[in-house]
Amino acid sequence: MSRIPFSESPELGIRRFFHYDDSDNCFYIETEQDMSPIIEANRDAYNNAPDRWGEWTRVASIPLSIYYDLKRKGIADDDEAMKRWLNDYDNRFFRTKSGAI
Numbered sequence: 001m002s003r004i005p006f007s008e009s010p011e012l013g014i015r016r017f018f019h020y021d022d023s024d025n026c027f028y029i030e031t032e033q034d035m036s037p038i039i040e041a042n043r044d045a046y047n048n049a050p051d052r053w054g055e056w057t058r059v060a061s062i063p064l065s066i067y068y069d070l071k072r073k074g075i076a077d078d079d080e081a082m083k084r085w086l087n088d089y090d091n092r093f094f095r096t097k098s099g100a101i
Contacts, residue, residue, distance in 0.1 A: 003030070012064060013037065033065040038094075045096035059097045060086055066094070 006016040006029060013034035020027045042061050062070070070076040075085055083101045085091055 014065060031065050033063050035063050035066075035093075038063050042094060042096050046098065049097045053097075053099065057097060059101055060094045061096055062094050 002018075002020050004018045004020075006018040008015045015032045017030045017032070018027065019030060038061055045058070045061070067076060070082070070085065075081045086095065086101050
């Protein structure tokens with residue numbers, strides 16, 4: 001199986017690779033994203049967020065690769081599913097504000 005660089009976006013930390021498997025004659029595109037800058041910025045925003053909530057309060061910052069996966073699964077288009085995802089402890093690194101949504 002081959003892994004060939006397909007595209008790169010350094011400003012977003014995204015790299016895509018083309019894979020081809022001779023054994024079953026299939027190909028797919030792999031996306032990698034360095035999430036550490038986003039997670040660090042989210043941690044700083046979380047620690048410095050005001051206590052009060054208001055309309056249009058920023059509660060999260062999600063990397064594009066994860067956002068597109070949430071879109072593909074239908075979560076990003078479903079308000080209740082998105083709230084559950086954002087409130088899930090496993091996704092806390094994407095939160096920029098404490099509290100339940």
